[in-house]
Amino acid sequence: MSTAPNPGIWLRSDWLLRRSIVSPITSREVEKMVKHNNVIPNGHFHKYWESRIKTWFDQASKKKTRRLRRKAKAAAIAPRPAAGLLRPAVHCPTIKYGSKVRAGKGFTLEELKEAGINRKQALSIGIAVDFRRTNKSVESLQANVHRLKAYQAKLVVFPRKSNKPKNGDSAAEETQNAVQHTGPILPITRSSIKSTTAVITPEMKEKSVFTQLRVARADKRIFGKQAKRLADKKEKK
Known part of the structure; x- marks a missing residue:
């Protein structure tokens, strides 16, 4: 009757392999692998790790x-x-990453309507559609509408039947000379803002931009409660 090998007993070859994989973490390695305000890995493994x-x-x-x-x-x-x-092009969620712009899942129905594209036609010409996302600002709506129009200007639509082209299909010369596009489609670029140096005045020290932003967000969040409280006070008077 054979028994299972004891996991506490290692062969020399296994020990050398595992010793090369799992080595003690030096201070120099910690400086390289730890980024931002994250926890330094110091795991205590059990159960035949x-x-x-x-x-x-x-x-x-x-x-x-x-x-x-x-x-x-x-x-x-x-x-x-x-x-x-x-x-x-969408903004990342949360206050921490809200200023960053990245590629989203799909265009909203409002963006497609402003660009004059039918939502059923959008997927057939290579445009992603997201039925759940909504526009919360005019700037994002206009930016994505401009993105759709720029895509349409460069688009070459092949007819389903070469001998029977339909309205909206590209000409035969364009389809013959068309080449597959490699790389990202209309890559999203962030405009770099160059900050200028200035002398700090006493007025600047008195104001706190961080506090102003916190107060503005709080006012927006509790606007309904404040309005209801004022209305109740007026009724009592």
Whole structure:
């Protein structure tokens, strides 16, 4: 009757392998891997954690596999853009990341309406649609409408039947000379704001921009409660 090997007993080859993978963390390594205000990793592992080590010896082969998959996908969806669908420019949630602009999931119905695009037609010409997202500012609406119009100006629409082109399809010369677009579609670029130096005045020291923003957000949040409280006071008087 054979028994399972004792997990506390290691062979020398296993010990050398695990010793090379799991090495004590030096102060220099901590400085490299810890970013921002995050916790320094200091885990106390139990329950045979040595057998749960994840290795990364196939990094080069995985990189090659990803490249070949991208190449195969681009060939499968040709002559459509290799990057896929056009995405809107949206702001990240929360106050911390709200100033950053990134690519979103899809355009809103209001943005498509302003650009003169039917929502059913949008997916057929490579435009992503998000039925849940809503516009909360005029600036974001206008920016994405401009993005849609710029995309339409560069778009080449192939007819479903080459011998029977429909209204809205591109001319035969454009379809023959069309080349698949590689890379991101209308990449989102952030405009860099250059700050100028100035002498700090006593008036600047008296004001706190951080406090002003906090008060403005609080006033917006409790606007309804304040209005109701004032209305109740007027009724009592």
